[in-house]
Structure formats: structure tokens, C-alpha cells
Amino acid sequence: MFPLLEVLKSLAQLSLAQLSLAQLFTATVIIVLSPILTDRIAAVRSILFSNYQDYFFPQLTMIIEESDGFSQNQLYAAARTYVGVLFSVSRKPRHFKCRRAIKGEKLVFDFVGEDFYQKKDIAREDSIIANFEGIKLEWKSRAKINEHNGETVSKYFELSFDKRHEKKVLEYYIPHLLARAEEIRKEERVPRLYSRGGSGLGEWLSINFEHPTTFEKLAMDPTLKRMLKDDLDRFVKRKDWYKKVGRAWKRGYLIYGPPGTGKSTLIAAMANFLKFDIYDVDISSINSDLDLRKILLSTSNGSIMVMEDIDCARLEKGGQQNKASSAKFTLSGLLNVIDGLWSNCGDERIIVFTTNHKDKLDPALFRRGRMDVHVHMSYCTIDGFKLLATNYLKIEDDHQLYRQIEVLLANVEVTPAEIAEELLNSSGSSDDVVLARLVEFFEQKLHVKAKAAELKERLKSADIDVDAEGLVKFLKQKKLENAKEKEVEQLLNSGDTDIDAEGFVKFIKQKKIEDAKAAEAK
Structure with a gap:
């Protein structure tokens, strides 16, 4: 507005004697205030233009909040999906986010959060423009920030448009937005897994x-x-x-x-x-x-x-x-x-x-x-086993060991997860070898089941009531007491709790007699 260089040139052409006190004062004011006046005039010009726009072309701004009381605002969710697509077809704002999900094929764009502008201490310039049947619509993403801890309290969109198009926007554009967002969700969207942050009741x-x-x-x-x-x-x-x-x-x-x-x-x-x-x-x-x-x-x-x-x-x-x-x-x-x-x-x-x-x-x-x-969801059956064999081993037809496996599965309790783990551990071997190992695995489980049934029957015939969970704890404790440190480590690693059933029953009987005598003496 007041070119500083021109002022200095004009002053240089004059001698000090030719300058009056008023001229010197005026030149000094211009030199000192020139940068400030330039900024102020630009701001005034912007305000005048904005007032001119508001007077002749009044704008309406619709606030679309993330939640409506208790529930999530479905219009906000639809707008988020819709605006995400706008980034791909419209001119992007000065600052925006870009990411690609793990295993994702497309880039995903989004508005920059409030914290970015607060840290940078710069003004927000992040609108994105949409056009609908000749109507210009301006989208902005905003958030309310807690002044004490800086956390986001709520999020919302601002949708601005010419007041003359209010009816058309409400009756046609908003339904179009909802329908388009639903189409995008069905055609392109990958399901998302949500979990609460913080203490479990924070933002999803x-x-x-x-x-x-x-x-x-x-x-x-x-x-x-x-x-x-x-x-x-x-x-x-x-x-x-x-x-x-x-x-x-x-x-x-x-x-x-x-x-x-x-x-x-x-x-x-x-x-x-x-x-x-x-x-x-x-x-x-x-x-x-x-x-x-x-x-x-x-x-x-x-x-x-x-x-x-x-x-x-x-x-x-x-x-x-x-x-x-x-x-x-x-x-x-x-x-x-x-x-x-x-x-x-x-x-x-x-x-x-x-x-x-x-x-x-x-x-x-x-x-x-x-x-x-x-x-x-029961233990694995032969149908489930065949499907696992197809997934892991690519066995499409019947196999000679399937009949034996079917008989074993009918008599043991084995989960699909256990079978899948065995199949993973046997990867690289031939189908016959893998299935043979699984037969051994099932037979071992059947042997353990038989030993447990035998022990249970002996305890029952001896009129000893011992719950299964307590029995397992007792067996492990007894093994720990009688084993050396190395044997203890091996026991914990292998889970071996095999104890002679007949000897154990005798021990329990003796223990009951000792406990009865102790109680009587007390």
C-alpha cells in the first residue's frame, strides 16, 4: 500500500535542510507502520468482501454433530463416508491426512484434526467443495476440544451453501448423501472392528x-x-x-x-x-x-x-x-x-x-x-476334520485313513483349534505322514481318556468322592513334592501327571484314616 522502497528513494533525493519536521515525522510513521498497515488493510478488505458476500449472497451453515444425545448421528456417519469419497474427486484442502490400511489397496484421505492446527498455531484452511446440480457446497470438519486436557470432546461437520438453495439441499441433497453413503458402504467398505479406548468407555x-x-x-x-x-x-x-x-x-x-x-x-x-x-x-x-x-x-x-x-x-x-x-x-x-x-x-x-x-x-x-x-460349537467331527484337511492339505477326495479317524473322533474330545495346530506343525510333510501323525495324536488322547476313566472308577468303587479339578491339582502337587528340580521342570513342560491308579487309591484310603484319627483326637 505504501511501498517502502519508493519512500526511501524519495527521501534520498532530498537534503536534510529541505526536509521539514512534519515531513520527517510523516516519513518515519510510514516506514514504521508500513508492515502493520499492510496486514490491517488486507484484513479490512477481507471483512468488507465477506460482508458484501453475506449481504448479496447470504450463506447457511448446517452443523452435523457426531452424536445426538445418547445415540450416534447416522447423518454424521453417512457424511463421513461421503466426504471421504469427495477427497478423491475434488480439489483437496491445503492440509489433509493420507493413509493406507494394512492389506489395503486404496489410499484413504481425511481432514486434519484440531490438534494439528493448535500445535502449528496456524489458521484452519481445510474446506472441500462438492457440487450438486449446480449448487456449490462447502464441507468442513471441526471438533470441540477440552481446554484443560486438550482431548476431543465431540466432532462435527459444517456444511455451507447459498441460502437460495436451502430447500433443494434439505429435500434432495441430504437424501442423495444418505443413499450414496449406503451404496459406498455396500460396494467398497471393509468391515471394521471397534473397541473402546482408555478405560473402556472412551471414544470407539x-x-x-x-x-x-x-x-x-x-x-x-x-x-x-x-x-x-x-x-x-x-x-x-x-x-x-x-x-x-x-x-x-x-x-x-x-x-x-x-x-x-x-x-x-x-x-x-x-x-x-x-x-x-x-x-x-x-x-x-x-x-x-x-x-x-x-x-x-x-x-x-x-x-x-x-x-x-x-x-x-x-x-x-x-x-x-x-x-x-x-x-x-x-x-x-x-x-x-x-x-x-x-x-x-x-x-x-x-x-x-x-x-x-x-x-x-x-x-x-x-x-x-x-x-x-x-x-x-462342539468338538471336531469327521465333517469338520475333512474341511480342515481340505483347507490345510488340499485333500479334496476321500482318504484311506478317514475311516479310522472318524472312529477315533467319535470317542475323543478334540477341538478344531487343536487339529489346526497339529496340521500347522506338520506342514511340509506328505498327506499320508500328516494324517498318520494325527491318528497317533488321537490315539494318545484316547489312552489318556481311558486312564482317567479307570482312575475315576477305582475311586468310585472305593467310595472316595474327589472332584476332577481337585484331583488334577493334587496329582501335580504330589509330583512336584517328590521330584527333583530338573524333573519338576520337565513335568511342567510336558504336563505329565501319570500316577499308578491302584497305589493312589491306597494312599487316599490311608489319608482318610489318618484324617479321621486326627479329628477324633482333636
Whole structure:
């Protein structure tokens, strides 16, 4: 505005005598204030232009917040998906984030967070422009920051557009955004695995869920597998039916069975089959029924909420909690979430409970409408074994050892996880060698089972009541007491607890006599 170089040149052409005091003062003011005036004039010019724009072309700004009270704002979730695509087709802002997920093929773009601008101490310039039927729409991502700890309190989008197009934006553009986001979700989106950050009740953190398991690769009963696929397929196609009969569009599954039978793997197959996100809920981090409701309402539609090992909560009837419980919410609170008023908040949702001990659960959980489908993941059968052999060994046809293996599997308890581990350890060997080793593995298990049955029968005939868990602990303790340090190490590594059954029974009898005498003397 006031070129400093020109002022200096003009002053240089004049002698000191020719300059009056007023001229010197004016020149000094111009030299000192020139940078400041330049910035101020630019700011004034920007304000005037903005006021001109607001007067002749008034703008509206729509705020789309991440959550709406308790629940997640579905419009925000759709906008996040939609804006992510805009980065690929529109001019990017001055600052933006770029990443590629593990095993991902495409680059993913996003707005830079508030913390970036705070650390850099620079103004935000991060809008992205969309065009819809000749209407210019400006998207911005913003967040509310806690001034005390600097953590993000909430996130929201700002959508700005000309006031003249308000009706068209609300009636046509927003529905277009929702429909387009749904198309993107179905066509391109990989399911995501969510988990609560911090203490378990913070913001949901997520990664791409790229588990390779499908129903086709799952080692479970073929009839049960087919039933489960049909049930899931029927559920997602019956939106209108649920609305017609006045029921919440949700479904509950109870998956139970011994450890290693594939309960978590089945959940992965369900998510891949439906293309649903998974919300992994840690029951030990839930401090109240209110926390449980918040977790449910913060999940998105088209998702699976998983609560593993639900028997560990040990909740009692009437809302009373067992003192030994690791969770702090009540049974009534849990039932209200899965089958009460709060269960109607959201659509197309699946709730999955898993447990190793179905008999420990309260029968109230089994009622229809709560856990609609009970899935028993049993020990491996011959059908499951053949599928594992196909997956690991590529054996498509029948094998001469299959008949022997079928007989062994009918008499021993072995999980798919155990068989898979044996197959992995035998990789590189021929099919015949691998299957022969598995036959030996099953025969060894059968031998251990027979020894345990023999010992149990001897104890029973001797009228000695010893629980199995206590017996195992006793045997290990006795071996530790009688073994040298080296033998102890070998015992712990091998898990060997083989003790002569007849001698053990005699020892127990003698022990009972000694205990009786001691009690009588006392």
C-alpha cells in the first residue's frame, strides 16, 4: 500500500535542510507502520468482501454433530463416508491426512484434526467443495476440544451453501448423501472392528477387519452352518416385516461350547458374510447399567455387538450383583438393553453372547426375543476334520485313513483349534505322514481318556468322592513334592501327571484314616 522502497528513494533525493519536521515525522510513521498497515488493510478488505458476500449472497451453515444425545448421528456417519469419497474427486484442502490400511489397496484421505492446527498455531484452511446440480457446497470438519486436557470432546461437520438453495439441499441433497453413503458402504467398505479406548468407555477406536474366515472355511457341522447362513440372510432382508409386526429389527445369538471350538471364528465369519462392523464390548470395563446403554446407543446400524464370556459377569436376578462378579452392571440392565425399551434404538443390529459354560447363565437370557438362536460349537467331527484337511492339505477326495479317524473322533474330545495346530506343525510333510501323525495324536488322547476313566472308577468303587479339578491339582502337587528340580521342570513342560491308579487309591484310603484319627483326637 505504501511501498517502502519508493519512500526511501524519495527521501534520498532530498537534503536534510529541505526536509521539514512534519515531513520527517510523516516519513518515519510510514516506514514504521508500513508492515502493520499492510496486514490491517488486507484484513479490512477481507471483512468488507465477506460482508458484501453475506449481504448479496447470504450463506447457511448446517452443523452435523457426531452424536445426538445418547445415540450416534447416522447423518454424521453417512457424511463421513461421503466426504471421504469427495477427497478423491475434488480439489483437496491445503492440509489433509493420507493413509493406507494394512492389506489395503486404496489410499484413504481425511481432514486434519484440531490438534494439528493448535500445535502449528496456524489458521484452519481445510474446506472441500462438492457440487450438486449446480449448487456449490462447502464441507468442513471441526471438533470441540477440552481446554484443560486438550482431548476431543465431540466432532462435527459444517456444511455451507447459498441460502437460495436451502430447500433443494434439505429435500434432495441430504437424501442423495444418505443413499450414496449406503451404496459406498455396500460396494467398497471393509468391515471394521471397534473397541473402546482408555478405560473402556472412551471414544470407539477401529481398524479394518480383514479376517480371512468365511463360512466355507469354517469347521463346524454342515447342517448347523447352513441353518445359520439362512437365518442371517433372512434377517437382513426382512426390514419391512419387522416394521409390519412391530418388532425391533435386531437378532440375538448365543454361541457356546468348550474353548478352542471356534466361537470367535464364527463371529468373524458372520461379519464377513453380512459385511457388518463388529463392536467388541469388554464387560469388565462397564461400571453401570447407564454405561451399558451408552455403549449400545453409540454403535451403528448394520453392526454386530459382541460380549464374549458373558458367564464371567455372574449377574443375579432382581438386579443384584454377585460380589465375585467382574462386571458392575445388573442382569435387569442387560435384559433391558437386549429386549427392553432401549433395544428399539437402532436398526439391523445383531447382539452376540459367547460362553464356555451355558449352564452357568441365567435362564432369563434364553427367552425368545433375547437370544433367538443358540449355536453349539462342539468338538471336531469327521465333517469338520475333512474341511480342515481340505483347507490345510488340499485333500479334496476321500482318504484311506478317514475311516479310522472318524472312529477315533467319535470317542475323543478334540477341538478344531487343536487339529489346526497339529496340521500347522506338520506342514511340509506328505498327506499320508500328516494324517498318520494325527491318528497317533488321537490315539494318545484316547489312552489318556481311558486312564482317567479307570482312575475315576477305582475311586468310585472305593467310595472316595474327589472332584476332577481337585484331583488334577493334587496329582501335580504330589509330583512336584517328590521330584527333583530338573524333573519338576520337565513335568511342567510336558504336563505329565501319570500316577499308578491302584497305589493312589491306597494312599487316599490311608489319608482318610489318618484324617479321621486326627479329628477324633482333636
